[in-house]
Amino acid sequence: MRHLPPLNALRVFESAARHRSFAAAGKELFVTSSAVSHQVKTLEEYLGLSLFDRSRRTVTLTAEGEQYLSSVRHAFDEIEMATQRLTANQESNVVKISVAPNFLTRWLMPRMARFQALYPDIELEINASMGLLDFDRTSTDMAVYFGNGEWDDIEVHFLRKVMLVPVCSPQLLDGELPLEKPEDLAKHTLIYVSKRKWEWENWLQQSGVDFISARGSLQMSSGQLATAAAQEGLGVALADSTLTSREIKSGKLVVPFDIQLDTNRAFYLVYRKQRPLTIGMKAFKEWLMSEM
Amino acid sequence: MRHLPPLNALRVFESAARHRSFAAAGKELFVTSSAVSHQVKTLEEYLGLSLFDRSRRTVTLTAEGEQYLSSVRHAFDEIEMATQRLTANQESNVVKISVAPNFLTRWLMPRMARFQALYPDIELEINASMGLLDFDRTSTDMAVYFGNGEWDDIEVHFLRKVMLVPVCSPQLLDGELPLEKPEDLAKHTLIYVSKRKWEWENWLQQSGVDFISARGSLQMSSGQLATAAAQEGLGVALADSTLTSREIKSGKLVVPFDIQLDTNRAFYLVYRKQRPLTIGMKAFKEWLMSEM
């Protein structure tokens, strides 16, 4: 047996709190500000505390109101998304995708034209984002994650492994300091990715270099930035060999030592569990898997 | 501007779906089954699909209804908890705590009597659980987590570092196979914790043992079980030195080599961000920190 507050009053509160105005909430809900006032009062009486400060001409949320708003918002987001999913057209041809930045710029973007040629009716709405996202409370249909593939409560499809090789600008390789064997890295700047500092350590270990005290180090927040920094000649970075193949072919980046580090990390296509796929989602999934 | 379904109808649906019966839902909501029927119908008309199968005498959820229920439930849980937090008595002296199993049995339990002597009015409701929990949708007040301290959106307080030492039963140490230097571990069974397999590797590396091919290995799902297995003489495990100090003092476990591995992992007291602490929570927090 549940103990829920009056839900209609809650809806009115959420709108009023979001707008920080009873009048604006009234407009959104197609009622008068008086109705909003009544409903907020009902909720406040139920809770036994005030959610708004009513001094001055404008209303402001109390600390309690602020707290409550964030929870109520979360909950309403979820209800809204669940309702949207349920009533969504299975024939929908718009797919909202969230993609790991490196994969987006270096893999997906260059191949977008091919997808559009194959599926001219499908419209992709792409968003770059790193971390995990909440499929319950966002309208994102699918995502490309980077990681070890161990995520709970979502449908996970393996795309491709990430194999790291050192990359740097050709100028650096032709420069004064030699870069002929892994030990020579000691004289160069190593470019790290903040949250994956162990990668250089592992690569050096695999390359038979026991310990190295590099000349300097540079820290970047993403693999994409690390690769860009290497391209600018700022040092040597570890980058995925296939994602940077274009830069390597065109000579913008060179691989001083072709020693690949198997990271146990990979790119994965993920989406909400048990979600019936729309034709747009099916098309994107099939194309993505077939391009691998 | 939001697009929410009729919320009162949603509440009725949730109850009916939970009970898998309109009559039972009516009883819970103090209305007739007729009212339930009307409301469910309203919701179904709004969504444009049926949520219940009405064949036979009983109703069953359709696939869509099942999907919808889980989301609606989640959302209502959150509203319920937010409301409960808001109306909760600040003077409450009941604290619901979720504790990492190893910490619970080896640290908290032995000291519980001391807490109760100091705060006879405070009532602890303890729950053992490993993973992370959702403070938004559960009624747990505080938790003791084991990990690296990097968790988002929660209040984190450091408790104590975990320093690992090898432990085994005294019988094993006095047995036929020597255990005098780290290299001797090669002749014994190493007990691993499933999700922290790297620990033995790190310890051996720190002890100056390059590579070791142990006689066998045993995998346990938690540190608690690994320590118990070591106590039974099944092999050598890595255990936290302070958590196992009682067993070590009493001679149930011995430390063959006093080489401690700093794991960068620790125990932390955590709770919901911005949550105003009840007097019970304050008492527990203060006591816990002072016992460290």
Next chain:
DNA sequence: TCGACTGGTGAGATTAATTCATCAGTCTGA
């Protein structure tokens, strides 16, 4: 200082929710 805002309040009007009466089907047990 006046108008144009803000939100608050109580009474009445409107709309939504519930009950009631009735119907049909299904399962149970005498």
Next chain:
DNA sequence: TCAGACTGATGAATTAATCTCACCAGTCGA
């Protein structure tokens, strides 16, 4: 096997929740 006790469905009537209206006070800017 057939009455009786359940299940839920439905439309009209009733009740309860919600909203509007009219009026209030206060604040802000011209």
